[in-house]
Amino acid sequence: MPKISKKGQNMPESPIRKLVPYAETAKSKGVEVIHLNIGQPDIKTPEVAMDAVRNNTLEILEYSRSEGSQEYRTKLANYYGKCDIDVTADQIIVTTGGSEALMFAIGSIADTADEIIIPEPFYANYNGFANASGVEVVPVVSNFEDNFALPPVEEFEKLITPKTKAILICNPGNPTGYLYTKEEIKKLAALVKKHDLFLISDEVYREFAYDNVEHYSILQEKGIQDNAIVVDSVSKRYSMCGARIGCLVTRNNEVHKTALKFAQARLSPPTLALIASEAALDTPQSYFDQVITEYAERRNLLITALKTIDGVKVATPQGAFYCIVQLPVSNTEDFARWLLEDFQLDGQTVMVAPAAGFYASEGIGYDQVRIAYVLDKKDLLRAVEILKEALRQYNA
Known part of the structure; x- marks a missing residue:
């Protein structure tokens, strides 16, 4: 057999x-x-997104562009601008869910047997994505007793080897719900800058921050434009899990060009879901x-x-x-x-x-x-x- x-x-x-x-x-x-x-x-799900699909008059369900439509990416860039994140449409690649964005990110920066450091506990599929890419997950333990706050930077530094390519965080966290502070993001930014690593941030829960605490994105941090990669998705933000639309956002041109090759290889994100996601960006505050x-x-x-x-x-x-x-x-x-x-x-x-x-x-x-x-x-x-x-x- x-x-x-x-x-x-x-x-x-x-x-x-x-x-x-x-x-x-x-x-x-x-x-x-x-x-x-x-x-x-x-x-x-916001009615504006559902209506965009219900009332659509497409006669042919065509391929979309590999990186997503210009219209959607432009509206996404405007959305990020409202979040104090300055990016352009050309720095965004639309993906089939946040999962594919993370796969593109790992595939673009890491080779077989390379390592990515991740604070644990973490979204369980990170293990699967790393395994599929032949990449090793190197965990750094965060503690239940302090609500899974960022472990000391010294603990990350101990784990860095010549094979280390990135640090990956989820902010706010799945499964912990921990929201990294601005100071914690700055510590990670300084660390990846020092060791010339990538910092990948899964920010699909950005909208869900409580107790009058604001989310701080790695894309708001100055000086790491070549290090920062953000993974995002409409799934949770608009209660559109079945749409399977996400995106990868980076100002690093080499990462963007490489990820686009992965996007081209899988052809395109789903057209109807793109239409719904573009409409969802008109959802009122x-x-x-x-x-x-x-x-x-x-x-x-x-x-x-x-x-x-x-x-x-x-x-x-x-x-x-x-x-x-x-x-x-x-x-x-x-x-x-x-x-x-x-x-x-x-x-x-x-x-x-x-x-x-x-x-x-x-x-x-x-x-x-x-x-x-x-x-x-x-x-x-x-x-x-x-x-x-x-x-x-x-x-x-």
Whole structure:
């Protein structure tokens, strides 16, 4: 029998999606599963985006340009300008989701066996993207106790080798919800400048910053125009996860030209989704004001409720819509599976994402889960009630 590649064998399963078969089995038995595992917002997509697709009169669904339409990239540049980020349309490549933007970035800057340093826990697919590119992830551990703040720069510096090509951050963070401060970004900027590295920032949750704290992009930092690469997406900002439209933004001409070759190789981003995404840029600020208020209220409600459960600890997020929760169990993957296979409370159970899959270091995160607070407040409270009873029974 022909053999599967080592790359394929080493590709990690998604901690977010690998328990889906258990959830589907539970549903087939009549159990309602409350999903805390996936960042699929329940907020409605802006009508202006939906109308752009509904009312379109295209007669041929043609290829779009490999880098995305000039009109969309120009509007994107204007959007960034409102965020105090000075870029032009020619410094933006539209991608099929933020995932493809990150793949283009890694492919443009790193060769097989090169290294990228990432504070952990991090978005689980970073492991998969690195594996697919033959790149090594070098983790630097951030701590639950200080809400996963940036580790000391000295810890990054210890890990830099001749094979190090970049530092990658997610700001605000998935799965932690941590929002890097301006001072922390400046420290990273100085470090990559000193060692001639790239700084990649996944900023898909930029809009979701709470407690009157503003997001500070690496593209706002002076002096690292050749080092900075931003990954972005419409998925969360406009509740358009299914559109699969993202972008790569850089002022580094060589990176841009190289990433464009990857974009040309995959032909083009999806045309209808581009149309919807361009229209979404006309979404009024009032939409975001309401959404941010709603998520902040959900965060406060969820954290307050979780802290009433004996043995449970929560890291408080300042952005995105996730939090890392420490549970009084030894293996949250076993617990998450048990929730779906063997437990229900009045016909309901919950699905969580075990957090070990968000780490590259062995042995970390086995008592943690990521919870996405993308449900309405009533469902969040009910989910915590179910989780509380589940932990009582599991530990009995």
